[in-house]
Amino acid sequence: MATPNQTLTQSQKDTLINNLKIRFEKNPDRHQLISWENIVQKLNAAPLELWSLNEMERTEGEPDVMHYDAVTDEYLFFDCAAESRKGRRSLCYDREALNSRKEHKPANRTIDMASEMGIKILTEEQYRYLQTLGKFDLKTSSWIATSSEIRKLGGAIFCDRRYDTVFLYHNGAESYYAARGFRGALRI
The missing domain is CATH 3.10.100 (Mannose-Binding Protein A; Chain A)
Incomplete structure (x- = not known):
């Protein structure tokens, strides 16, 4: 369970999800055959992981979806900034x-x-x-x-x-x- 300092406001969630969507659409080769709508559902159901993604974004890692594991029903995000931040x-x-x-x-x-x-x-x-x-x-x-x-x-x-x-x-x-x-x- 997320602690208070690991909880995002609705505004922070909206900004993060918007940034992730823009990056997702800009780099389709990274995640062929993966649906953005399914990712958003996962993100909205995982507040602690969303906080972690926000930390990746906050530290300019530029996280993006790399893979979908059908066996575990998980999406894998990597930092995709051109250089280490x-x-x-x-x-x-x-x-x-x-x-x-x-x-x-x-x-x-x-x-x-x-x-x-x-x-x-x-x-x-x-x-x-x-x-x-x-x-x-x-x-x-x-x-x-x-x-x-x-x-x-x-x-x-x-x-x-x-x-x-x-x-x-x-x-x-x-x-x-x-x-x-x-x-x-x-x-x-």
Whole structure:
């Protein structure tokens, strides 16, 4: 159940749904054979997820529908901004990474920020799928979900697109850069 600070006013809901509809209609290749009317019904029945979508929108992620899962009857939204957003950059990977830094600690952590927004960061598979629908992170990069095995060794992974190719990299999870952010995913 949504808490009071995770509840949108009717005006906020209307603005968000209008923005989502405009983006949906502007980018039909992202969601072929998906009906906007069905999405609106789902959104209106999911106030907490609508709040999370609003957080994605508020932080300029430009969320859009990417997929419909008929088995679970869920729509999958991804952040579709051309570059990772400024308000979500300069973040180390998680709390463990932040605690390992002795000085010059970043203001926040990717995993924690995504959790506070009610979303998950993209997996490698999701990131690569997103890149089939457009060209993203040509100047920035995005942390992606990292396996526990890599995290136990102190690392984390991120992706970007350069030379018309999607690259997967590794870095210490405690690192943070002005051009590295994250992209979120949300199921509704």
